[in-house]
């Protein structure tokens with residue numbers, strides 16, 4: 001009998017996490033999908049029951065050490081190990097740095113960055129003793145380049161990229177691989193869950209923010225990638241014999257990262273400004 005790989009995935013109540021739980025469990029991974037609020041699991045529980053999937057839903061808040069400890073204990077009792085950790089939980093914050101409070105910046109990092117470190121620190125000892133493991137961090141195309149009025153979120157993803165690249169060297173020595181997924185715009189609850197600042201009409205950033213939000217709304221509407229595309233990329237990476245370190249998802253991400261790599265800083269920043277503030281869009 002084929003032994004199922006055991007996966008711990010964070011942020012499964014919606015979007016990319018929800019889709020990835022289903023794609024992995026439908027493809028024979030023993031999946032432990034975690035959510036911070038168990039009240040949000042009715043829909044996924046119905047699918048699990050209907051399809052009899054190897055998918056168990058467990059409570060885990062990436063900002064709460066005790067909940068991580070309990071969740072890991074449950075998984076180890078149930079299955080004896082963890083082969084794959086997928087750090088997906090996160091949210092977005094838009095607004096001018098002048099109007100975002102220190103508390104808000106810290107919160108953004110607490111979930112998107114420190115939450116990931118908490119999980120990594122809990123799971124690495126298990127993987128190291130096993131002599132194998134895969135850590136997948138859900139970054140973003142904006143983990144590779146800056147965009148206006150999104151600095152708290154962008155810097156949390158830059159930090160995640162730096163962390164991922166750095167730890168990949170030390171963990172490789174113990175048979176643990178690290179991978180980063182860099183989606184462009186994906187149609188999920190992310191946009192309903194956004195924290196927005198600088199929208200008040202008396203803000204000096206109001207006009208810039210209005211243009212920024214218009215651009216974002218268009219980007220979300222105009223053929224963004226789906227959660228399933230991201231989930232299938234993760235599946236593809238996990239099934240690869242010799243996986244890459246980075247996986248970019250979506251034409252928008254592929255195009256923008258190409259521009260970042262091929263233009264000078266000055267040219268790239270003009271391209272971003274023209275595209276986002278002057279309504280030209282981000283195409284080649």
Ligand SMILES: NC(=O)c1ccc[n+]([C@@H]2O[C@H](COP(=O)([O-])OP(=O)(O)OC[C@H]3O[C@@H](n4cnc5c(N)ncnc54)[C@H](OP(=O)(O)O)[C@@H]3O)[C@@H](O)[C@H]2O)c1
Nearest residue numbers: 011013014015016036061062089090140185186188189190
């Ligand atoms: N959508 C995009 O365009 C896009 C693009 C690039 C990268 N990403 C990244 O993809 C990841 C997933 O986002 P999504 O698009 O799927 O958005 P989403 O539908 O809003 O899902 C975010 C998930 O993270 C969970 N979460 C938030 N804070 C948490 C915490 N403290 N502990 C545990 N779970 C927490 C949410 O749970 P609740 O339901 O309890 O809030 C939700 O399940 C994020 O890291 C995001 O930065 C998204």
